[in-house]
Amino acid sequence: MADEKKFAGYICTGCGIGERLDAGQLETIATRDGKMQSCKQHEMLCSQEGVKMIRDDIANEGVTHIMIAACSRRAKVEAFNFTDVAMSRANLREGVIWVRPDSDENRETTQEMADDYIRMAAAEVKFMIQPSGSREQELNKQILVVGGGITGMTAALESAAAGYPVHIVEKNAALGGHAAGYYKSIPTRSPYADPQDTGVKQMIADIEANDGITVHLNSMVAKTEGAPGRFNVEIATESGSSQSVSFGAIIQATGFKLYDPSALPQYAYDKSADIVTNEELEGLVMQAGGGPVKRPSDGKEVKSVAFVQNVGQNSTEENQLPYHSGIGDMIAIKQAMYFKELNGDCDTTILFDNLRTPGAAGEDFYRAGQQKMITFSKGAVTEVVPGSTLEVKFKDLILNDDATMQCDLVVLDVGMMPNTGPDPYAQLAVEEAEDEAEKEKARALLENAPPSILNLDYRQGTDLPHLKYGFTDSHFICFPYETRRTGIYAAGPTRRPMDMRQAADDAAGAAMKAIQAAENAGKGRAAHPRSGDLSFPSFRKEGCTQCKRCTVECPFGAINEDEKSYPMFNEARCRRCGTCMGACPVRVISFENYSVDTVGQQIKNVEVPEEWDEKPRILVLACENDAYPALDQAAMNGVEITQWARVIPIRCLGSISLSWVTDSLNNGYDGIVLMGCQKGDDYQCHFVKGSEMGLERMSKVGDTLQTLNLEPERVASYEVAITDIQRAPKLINDMAETVEKIGMSPFKF
Amino acid sequence: MTELNTAMVEQYRNSFLQEVEANVEEGEWVKMCMQCGVCAGSCPLGNAWEHPPQEIFMMIRAGKREAVLSSDSMWMCTSCYNCIARCPRGLPITHIMHGLAHYAQRLGLVPKNQPTQKFAQKFWQNLNKKGRVNELKLGLSLYFMNGFGEGVKTSLKMKDIGLGMLKTKRMAVNEAFGGHGVKDLSGFQKIMKKAHELEDARIQKSGN
Numbered sequence: 018m019a020d021e022k023k024f025a026g027y028i029c030t031g032c033g034i035g036e037r038l039d040a041g042q043l044e045t046i047a048t049r050d051g052k053m054q055s056c057k058q059h060e061m062l063c064s065q066e067g068v069k070m071i072r073d074d075i076a077n078e079g080v081t082h083i084m085i086a087a088c089s090r091r092a093k094v095e096a097f098n099f100t101d102v103a104m105s106r107a108n109l110r111e112g113v114i115w116v117r118p119d120s121d122e123n124r125e126t127t128q129e130m131a132d133d134y135i136r137m138a139a140a141e142v143k144f145m146i147q148p149s150g151s152r153e154q155e156l157n158k159q160i161l162v163v164g165g166g167i168t169g170m171t172a173a174l175e176s177a178a179a180g181y182p183v184h185i186v187e188k189n190a191a192l193g194g195h196a197a198g199y200y201k202s203i204p205t206r207s208p209y210a211d212p213q214d215t216g217v218k219q220m221i222a223d224i225e226a227n228d229g230i231t232v233h234l235n236s237m238v239a240k241t242e243g244a245p246g247r248f249n250v251e252i253a254t255e256s257g258s259s260q261s262v263s264f265g266a267i268i269q270a271t272g273f274k275l276y277d278p279s280a281l282p283q284y285a286y287d288k289s290a291d292i293v294t295n296e297e298l299e300g301l302v303m304q305a306g307g308g309p310v311k312r313p314s315d316g317k318e319v320k321s322v323a324f325v326q327n328v329g330q331n332s333t334e335e336n337q338l339p340y341h342s343g344i345g346d347m348i349a350i351k352q353a354m355y356f357k358e359l360n361g362d363c364d365t366t367i368l369f370d371n372l373r374t375p376g377a378a379g380e381d382f383y384r385a386g387q388q389k390m391i392t393f394s395k396g397a398v399t400e401v402v403p404g405s406t407l408e409v410k411f412k413d414l415i416l417n418d419d420a421t422m423q424c425d426l427v428v429l430d431v432g433m434m435p436n437t438g439p440d441p442y443a444q445l446a447v448e449e450a451e452d453e454a455e456k457e458k459a460r461a462l463l464e465n466a467p468p469s470i471l472n473l474d475y476r477q478g479t480d481l482p483h484l485k486y487g488f489t490d491s492h493f494i495c496f497p498y499e500t501r502r503t504g505i506y507a508a509g510p511t512r513r514p515m516d517m518r519q520a521a522d523d524a525a526g527a528a529m530k531a532i533q534a535a536e537n538a539g540k541g542r543a544a545h546p547r548s549g550d551l552s553f554p555s556f557r558k559e560g561c562t563q564c565k566r567c568t569v570e571c572p573f574g575a576i577n578e579d580e581k582s583y584p585m586f587n588e589a590r591c592r593r594c595g596t597c598m599g600a601c602p603v604r605v606i607s608f609e610n611y612s613v614d615t616v617g618q619q620i621k622n623v624e625v626p627e628e629w630d631e632k633p634r635i636l637v638l639a640c641e642n643d644a645y646p647a648l649d650q651a652a653m654n655g656v657e658i659t660q661w662a663r664v665i666p667i668r669c670l671g672s673i674s675l676s677w678v679t680d681s682l683n684n685g686y687d688g689i690v691l692m693g694c695q696k697g698d699d700y701q702c703h704f705v706k707g708s709e710m711g712l713e714r715m716s717k718v719g720d721t722l723q724t725l726n727l728e729p730e731r732v733a734s735y736e737v738a739i740t741d742i743q744r745a746p747k748l749i750n751d752m753a754e755t756v757e758k759i760g761m762s763p764f765k766f
Numbered sequence: 767m768t769e770l771n772t773a774m775v776e777q778y779r780n781s782f783l784q785e786v787e788a789n790v791e792e793g794e795w796v797k798m799c800m801q802c803g804v805c806a807g808s809c810p811l812g813n814a815w816e817h818p819p820q821e822i823f824m825m826i827r828a829g830k831r832e833a834v835l836s837s838d839s840m841w842m843c844t845s846c847y848n849c850i851a852r853c854p855r856g857l858p859i860t861h862i863m864h865g866l867a868h869y870a871q872r873l874g875l876v877p878k879n880q881p882t883q884k885f886a887q888k889f890w891q892n893l894n895k896k897g898r899v900n901e902l903k904l905g906l907s908l909y910f911m912n913g914f915g916e917g918v919k920t921s922l923k924m925k926d927i928g929l930g931m932l933k934t935k936r937m938a939v940n941e942a943f944g945g946h947g948v949k950d951l952s953g954f955q956k957i958m959k960k961a962h963e964l965e966d967a968r969i970q971k972s973g974n
Contacts, residue, residue, distance in 0.1 A: 364781075372800070384855075387797045392783070392827050395801050415801055415824040 025080040026053035026139065027071055029062035029087035029109075037114040038131045043086060046132045050622070051139025053084060062087050063096040075102055082145065084138045086131075089649045090666065103145040103610065107131075107138035108664070111652035116746070117660060126632070126660035133623045133663055140618035146609040148552035156539030157246050157265035158182060160531050163238055163470060164436075166194020167517045168270035168509025170220045171524035172531075176268075177229035181532050184231045184262060185224070186238055186252055192224065193217045194272055196517055200302040200355060203347050205518045209381035210388075212351045215517070241267070242474035244575075244589035245504025246538025251472075265535025266504045268527045269481060269489070271470055273433040273510035276329050280336050284328060284429055289403035290314040292427045295324075295348050302355050309360045312426050315405075321364035321424040322356055323409045324349040325398045327371075330432040338432045340486060342514035345430035346373045350386040352428060357389045366392040366422060368411055396420065401427050433514040435488045439466035441478020441574070473502065477574035481507060485698060488513055490705065496545055498527045501573050501705050503544050503590045504534040538589040546592070546642060546703040547668070552608040553588040554597055560605035567597035567606060572671070572706035594704035595672025599711060604676060613674050616665055620677055623663050625685040628765045633687035633756045637664040637749055638673055642703045644692035644737040647745040658746045659753040661687070669693070670734070671707030675714065678732060679721055685765035688752040691715055691734040692745065701738060708736065728759050770969065771873040775831070782831040789969060791865030795857045799823040805849035805859050815839045819849060819859050822866070835875040840866040841882040872969070884911060896947030897954035902937060903945060 026047035030040050040058050047056040055078070059067040062085065074080045085097055086107035097104070109131050117127045160176045162169045165187030173183040191197065201212035224230050239253035246265050253259040275296055278286040286292050290313040293301065302310055309318045326349060331341035346369060353365035367386075372393065374383040387393065396411035399419075406423050413420045440446075443463040450456035469479040482501045484490040489507040491497050498506045508527035509520040534544050543550035556567075563582040575590035576597060584597070584606075598606045604613045616638075626632040639645040645666040651658070658664075667673060670693025678689060693708035695701040702708040715734045722729050733752060737745050774785055786793040799820070806818030817825065817839045825834050840863040849859040867883070870876050876883045885908065892904045909924075910917030921928075931937040948954050 383800070384798065387800075390783070390797060392797075393801070394824070394827065413824070413828065415821060416828065416830075420828065 021079070022082055023078065023080045024053045024055075024082045024084070024139070024142065025071075025074055025078070026051060026056035026084040026086065026135075027062055027067075028056065028058045028135075029060075029067070029085070030058055031061040031063075032088065032110050033114055034087070034109050035060065037119060038109065038128055042128065043109075043131060043135050046135045047084065047086070047139055050132075050136050051084065052143070053139055055080075063093040068096050071099065075099065081147070082142045084135075084142045086135055086138060089645075089652075091646055091649055101147065103142055103147040105138040105142035105145065107134040109134060111649045112664060115652035115655065116648075116658040118657065123660065129624070129632070130660055130663075136622040136624065137619035137663070137665070140622040141615045144612060144614040144618050148550070148609040150541030150551040155246070156536065157248075157263060158535055159184065159262070159264045160528070160535065161186065161238075161248065161250055161262070161264040161267045162270055163267065164194070164270035164272055164509075164511075165189070165192040165232065165234075166270065166272045166509070166520075167196045167217070167220075168272065168511075168520040168524040168527075169194070169268070170217075170224060171521040172268045172270055172508060172528045173230050174220065174223060174227070175525045175528040176532060177227050179528070179532055180229075181265075181535070182229045182231075184233060184252070184264070186233045186236045188235070188237055190235055192221045192232065192234070195296065197221075198296075198303060199299045201351065202517050203344075203351050204378070204382060207381075208385075209378045210385035212354055238471055240472045240474060244538070244587040245534045245544070246589050248504070265538060266506070266531035267471070268524070268531050269471065269500075269505060269507045269511060270509045270524060270527070271436040271511045273436055273514070276338055276431040276434055278328050278429050278431050281329055283400050284325065284398075284427075285401045285403045286429060289407065289427075291407055291425065292401055292403065292429065294429050294431045295345065295352060296431075298352055298355075298426075298428050302352075302359070305359060307359070310356060310426075317425060319356065319360055319363060319425045321422075322353070322366070322426040322428060323407075323422060323424045324353060324365070324367040324428045324430065325401065325409065326367065326369040326430045328429045328431050330430075338434070338486070340432070340514070341373070342432040343373055343375070344514065344516045345432065347379060347382060347516065349428070349430055350374070350382055350391065353386060353391040354389060357391070364392070364424070365390075366394055366424070368394050368396045368398050368409065370395065370397055370414065433510050435486070435511045436470070437467065437483060437487050437489055437511055438470040438480025439463075439468075439478070440483040440487075441475075441480060442482055444478075471505070473574075474577075475502070475574045476568045476577045477571070481505060482574075492700075492705075495701075495703070498523075498530045499545055503573055503575065503592060504531075504538065506530045506534070541588065543591070543593045547594075550593045550610075552593060552610045553591055554586050554593075554595075554606050554608055556584060556586070556601075556607075557605040558583060560603050562603055564602060566600040566602060570596050570600040570671070570706075570710050572596055572704050572710070592704055594669040594707045595667075596669060596704065596707050596710055599672040599674050599714065601674075604674060611668060611672070613676060616667065616677055617674070617680060619665050620681045620686075621684060623684075623686075625765055628761050628763070631761070633661045633753065633761055634685070635659065635662045635688040635690060635749065635752050635756065636681045636686045637662050637690045637692065638667050638670075638677065639664055639692040639745075640670055640694055640708070640737070641666040641668055643694045643701065643739040644741075644745055647737060647739050647741050650739075651742045651746045654742060656743060656746045657750070659750050661753055661756075662690075662749045664749075669702065669704045669707035670711030670715075671702075671704060671709075673711050673714065675718070675721070678715075678718055679725075682722070682725055682727060682731070682762070683764055685762050687731065687756040687762045689732045690749050690752050691732070692737040692748070693734070695736045695738060712736075725764070727762070727764075730755050730759060731762070768874050771875065774873065782829045782834070783827050785831070786826050786866070786869075790862065790869045792858045792861045793865060793869075795862060796823050796826050798855050798857060800855055802854060804852050804854060805857075808848040808852045810846060810848065811842055811844060815842050819863065822863075832875075834866070835870040835873060836877055838877050838880050838882075840864070840870070841876070841880050843867075894958065896945060897951055898946075898948055900941055900945040902939075902941040906942070 044056045047053045082103045084105050088110035089108045090106040113131045158181045160181050160183045162173045162185045165185045173185050176183045196215050196217050199215050202215045204213045233252050235255040240251040243249045248264040251261050329337040349367050356363040356365050395414045398411040400410040402408040410421050446459040450459050473479050481489045500507050506527040508523045567584050568576040577585040625634050696709035803820045806820040843863040888907050893899050909920040
């Protein structure tokens with residue numbers, strides 16, 4: 018690419034743009050105000066012919082920066098895919114003609130809107146550089162899998178099958194995890210009538226026979242440093258030796274542990290050897306070696322067994338699990354079938370409150386259990402009385418009376434708890450607690466934190482952040498495997514309670530993501546959600562005050578600090594949300610294609626009319642993931658947006674620099690609307706914490722307004738979802754009404 | 767039939783459900799109930815029953831033998847088939863109700879003076895005599911079911927309807943005396959005898 022910059026504008030007159038707007042005037046604006054060295058019109062820019070026109074200019078005229086004035090930047094991305102030049106898009110279709118009525122009295126303001134978008138796009142592209150990638154690393158195809166259970170083994174086999182070598186680090190002496198100790202598993206194939214082989218032995222054999230998989234038994238991850246594509250991991254064995262291996266990506270498949278029912282005296286778990294958890298029963302059945310199951314206390318063959326469901330789960334009580342593992346009833350049916358198979362004429366009763374047998378497979382398995390004469394009683398167990406014959410007291414919830422039953426063995430359905438490391442933000446939670454009780458709770462969490470699993474050498478803690486109840490953070494619909502540490506994927510019950518089949522599916526998904534992350538890192542590309550973005554944050558060291566805001570606020574812990582507290586960006590760990598950029602009080606952080614200037618210049622280049630023109634200007638900074646597409650969709654649906662609005666897409670609310678707000682107010686904008694995604698535990702922010710950081714920052718904007726002597730209503734921030742097709746335009750129109758009420762800004766020049 | 771009752775108690779000491787499976791018409795379906803309660807909610811007479819079907823099924827599984835068999839709930843079923851139409855598990859609930867009633871009757875556990883049971887008994891006896899139902903006799907026997915005085919009272923009350931039916935030849939008075947039967951009465955009786963034998967053999971078999 019030539020060193021000299023050459024700017025070219027292209028105006029599409031298709032889709033009604035030419036009929037509604039004066040394209041000649043737009044062209045003049047682009048060259049006169051926007052300083053485009055050339056500007057061309059085309060009646061259908063996204064057509065082969067139109068694209069060829071642009072391509073020819075790039076090839077023959079040495080064009081390096083292009084401004085395309087056509088539809089939304091979210092439309093026609095395949096056609097307008099010019100990877101060798103910097104590009105900005107002026108949204109004349111969804112942003113202007115589709116949100117404004119086609120009438121004579123609106124013609125002038127609609128044209129002004131379009132003019133401004135041309136100015137904005139021209140200003141933006143001037144401050145953009147075509148990102149060239151960090152060229153920081155090479156492709157490292159090796160994948161690390163932490164944990165050798167069903168999830169870990171599946172992830173390893175899947176990765177290896179795809180041609181990516183794997184190392185498994187397992188803390189125990191053998192592979193297989195919990196499942197290795199199970200007699201059989203819940204069926205995964207039609208007719209879903211009988212428990213099936215766990216397949217663990219076969220998997221272990223497959224792994225041993227696979228040249229692409231290296232297994233480290235009795236081992237732990239002692240230290241992890243680096244970033245996707247160049248993770249350096251120290252694998253330490255129990256015997257004390259250790260080795261360093263480098264990886265492209267990591268899958269954490271550390272599984273689960275089970276709830277200890279001894280905290281619940283009513284089940285007398287520690288009072289009798291014949292009261293066992295569902296996992297302990299698997300051990301008893303394995304011990305029986307295909308013969309009848311005998312009870313632990315006296316070796317008597319079990320003739321009747323009671324399964325007590327939902328022990329310490331789905332509860333609001335202290336020291337119990339607030340969630341339900343969801344698979345306990347399927348396990349109980351499976352285990353009751355063991356007794357039907359091995360113990361002949363054995364009475365099996367499942368005492369449930371809500372039987373959860375999800376899906377068609379679950380229903381078939383339930384029916385199969387009923388066919389096999391397993392008794393299902395809807396009853397809440399109140400007490401288990403130990404003795405040579407155990408007595409289970411329960412309230413029959415159908416017949417509404419107190420009942421008891423005698424049996425030889427009681428099996429408790431206990432829930433799954435994640436095997437995760439300490440929450441890196443546990444310390445922060447203590448500091449940020451609002452009252453003493455909350456602080457105490459946070460402190461207890463911090464003190465009882467489990468040992469680290471990954472031992473990440475990151476500025477923001479040693480392990481994957483948690484969401485709730487100790488499970489790793491992920492968005493269960495939009496990006497299930499993503500964690501808040503790029504290139505490290507959580508899979509299996511460490512993410513949420515699940516059975517073996519789900520864990521295997523989960524592992525396959527995580528393996529795909531890990532492979533993708535390694536490949537992306539090799540090319541210097543961003544991972545989800547800005548997949549493929551080659552830009553990365555850089556900072557001007559001379560300006561940096563070492564305030565650490567960026568290293569603290571980065572939602573992905575991507576930024577480390579050097580010994581002088583300067584930020585050290587790890588490009589491959591970065592998701593390109595720009596939260597660091599928004600956080601930086603001295604504005605030294607920027608991306609090649611997204612910076613304080615690319616947005617700031619758009620704000621400055623909007624023409625703000627004099628006060629007596631009575632044409633207010635409302636700046637809308639809309640998140641490109643949810644709010645901006647919502648506005649695009651609103652446009653497609655013909656929802657009107659006020660002619661005073663000027664919308665700028667931003668990567669994330671977290672990337673908003675306070676200077677944009679102060680500058681626009683100083684420039685005479687009358688109102689500002691900020692749109693990010695939902696924050697909190699049920700967040701929808703694609704950058705997890707970005708919108709939360711942004712909204713937090715904006716909550717302090719009141720001070721700025723006060724010093725400017727402006728009304729606080731002039732700035733409003735909202736959480737907007739992609740489905741808010743009616744609401745998002747309304748929020749903007751509301752601001753127009755507010756401005757009408759409180760009057761124009763006094764800062765017009 | 768109490769002898770049979772004792773035998774059955776002995777045989778199925780631990781599992782009333784198995785007893786129902788083996789001896790009650792469609793009884794093998796009882797274990798498939800998933801306790802959703804749709805039948806109980808669908809029954810138009812539900813609030814008149816002591817135990818709706820859902821509860822009856824639960825009681826069978828809970829081994830409440832006496833309570834189930836001496837209950838009058840299954841006798842209250844009017845065969846509207848709402849429950850069968852709605853059961854998500856496809857249980858033939860109406861048929862199971864009648865099966866249970868029949869089984870209770872065999873074992874002699876039906877509550878005394880259960881009107882539906884009495885009617886059923888009269889219907890059966892009436893049918894057995896001539897191989898067809900004698901409507902006049904069946905009607906009269908129902909009028910006099912609860913004593914002579916009440917019978918006369920009911921008859922007088924129904925007088926006008928009776929006369930109307932006579933006039934329009936909907937009722938024949940001579941049916942009250944003997945009445946006509948099927949063509950081959952002895953053949954019919956043979957069929958019934960054989961059916962009894964088969965039924966007894968079945969119960970005997972399951973009882974052993």
